Amino acid sequence: MHPWAFRARFRRTAFGWKGSKLAIERIHEALTEIRAVARQDAATAAEGAVLFLEKLSPALSQIDSSSGSLGNATYSAVRELVTLIGSAPVDAAVRKKWLDRLFEAIQKDDPPYIEHLGDHWGDLCANTELASVWADQLLPTQRSVLRDRQRGTYAFFSGTTLCYSALFTAGRHDELLGLLAMDPRPIWQYLVWGARVLAARGQVDDAIAYARQHAGSTTSLETIARFAEEALLKANRRAEAFDQFALLANQANSNLSTFRALSKKYPELAPDKLLGHLIASTPGEPGKWFATAKTLKLFDRATQLAWASPCDPKTLTRAARDHLTKQPGFAMQAALAALHWMSMGHGYELTGLDVHEAHRLAIEGATNAQQTERAQATIEQVLAPDRPMSAWLRRSLGITP
Known part of the structure; x- marks a missing residue:
């Protein structure tokens, strides 16, 4: 038996109420350990994956998981380990024992950290014969539950x-x-x-229509879009997948993360073109893509976005500071845009120091780019008395009326 280090760390109730951060670290450590073994011995690594999934829920049962970060970590772990277990080169007897153990773990999964294993049960079976055996084993209970539900009785399996x-x-x-x-x-x-x-039968359009028709009010549009996009991609209908569903299906925690997810999935799209699609998807708010354009080093596009709609002045100031030497023209424009949006009343928890920093960077960037007169003219416009916060900016800069 392999001496798994994670075994001792995932004993029952190993983590307390505030142990979410530590538990996530331990999950990553366990996955790293399993991956390392998988490079040498896939079967042993899969055995370790089964053991880890067995121990996961009992170990985490006392944690306050309300933030959602622990759930995300366990979901990602399940998805990764399913592939490892499903592809492991083992005989039918070993795989049957693994599935029996995992089935037992699912029955005891409370809180439900490994419930998504069920979505991949066919993959874990690894072949149609074993999958059919499991289907026969589960069907009697499933039919009984459905008959109860038809009679209006609450039933769950x-x-x-x-x-x-x-x-x-x-x-x-x-x-x-x-x-x-x-x-x-x-x-x-x-x-x-x-x-x-329906999608497996080649009826992709019918599959998407089925999903739309039968999805209840509790099913988000993003969830339906993810299914539809995946079905179209598998059918090699990439243009339709992108045009109809990709932008909705790949929403991430930040605009940059959304861009990266789409760029990875659709490498045929040039970065500037993909960014253009994303900008068009948020009409009236092009400025929210400034940081993405800047990170992609699309400085001309980023400059346009900085002025197109409200941007966070602190984000603009940081961009100016980071690019003052190598991209002085861009730094000047970013700093000037920061002053502009400050003067229009945008930004959170701004102080006079923020005004001074943006002004300093605008002047230094203009000097480096040899555009001092242009920058000064813009600053005069920003400080014009018809702007909501121009008086505050002038006071912060020590400029008398």
Whole structure:
């Protein structure tokens, strides 16, 4: 048996109420350990992955996970380890034992940190024969639950997604659609399997229509868009996937992260063209893409965006400071734009120091770019008395009326 270091760190209730940060660190350490073993021995690494998934929920059960960061970490871990387990070169007997252990772990998954394993049960089976065996094992309970639901009785089965995933992998698509038809109120995690069946049959447009038609009010447009985009990409209909669903399906925590996600998925699009699509997707707010353009070193585009709509003055000032030497013209424009938006009343928790810094960078950038007269003319416009905050800017700079 491999001496897994994570075993001791993921004992039951190993983490306390405020242990979210430490738990996330330990999850990353465990994944690193498993990856290292996988480079030499995929089967042993998969065994470690099964062990880790067994121990995960019991170890995290006492943590306050309200921030969502722990859930994101466990979700990512499950997705990564599913691939490792599903592709491991082991015989049927070993895989059967793994699945039995994981099924038991899912039944005890409270709080539900590994519930998404069910979405990948067919992949974990690794072949149609074992998937069909599991489908037969789960079907009686699933049918019983659905009959109760048809009678109006509340009924739940933690193996529902496992059953649907197994049926899908086994190629028993008609049975899967029949089960979905029995459910009076299927949630997205269930009905998406019907859409996947249609997509697998090559009926991509019907699959998207099915998803739209059956998704309930609790299913977000982003969720539907992610399914539709994936289905179109698998059908090699890339242009349609991007034009119709990509911008909605790839929303991330920041504009730059959104750009990077799309750039990775659609490498055929030039950065400037992709950025143009994103700018067009937020009409009236082009300035929110300033930082993305700056990071991509599209300085002319970034300059246009800095003046096009309100930008955070502190973001503009930082950009000016960071590029003062190598891109003085851009630095000048960013600093001037910072002063402009300050004078119009935009920005949060600004002080006189922010005004001084933006003014200094504007002058230095203009000097380096040999555009002093142009910068001075813009500053005079910014300090004009018809602007909401111009008086405050003048006082901050020590300029008398």
